[in-house]
Amino acid sequence: MAGGVVNLRAARKARERAEKRARGDENAAKFGRTKAQKAREAAEAARARDTLDAHRREDE
Incomplete structure (x- = not known):
């Protein structure tokens, strides 16, 4: 058996x-x-x- 103990919850969260x-x-x-x-x-x-504002006409 290769590897050690794996915390499945931690592995799922990491994934x-x-x-x-x-x-x-x-x-x-x-x-x-x-x-x-x-x-x-x-x-x-x-x-x-x-x-645009500079070219606006003043009609009032």
Whole structure:
């Protein structure tokens, strides 16, 4: 008989943690953005909003 005593509960929990980590990594690759990407997109949106506001007509 090879190996020693294995705690089945700990083995199950370790396997489930590994599966969750793999699923999370897949989702991060599909949907995730880095902090720098989010900041750049926010800056671009703010710049576009400011440009649009600068060209707004004052009819009152």
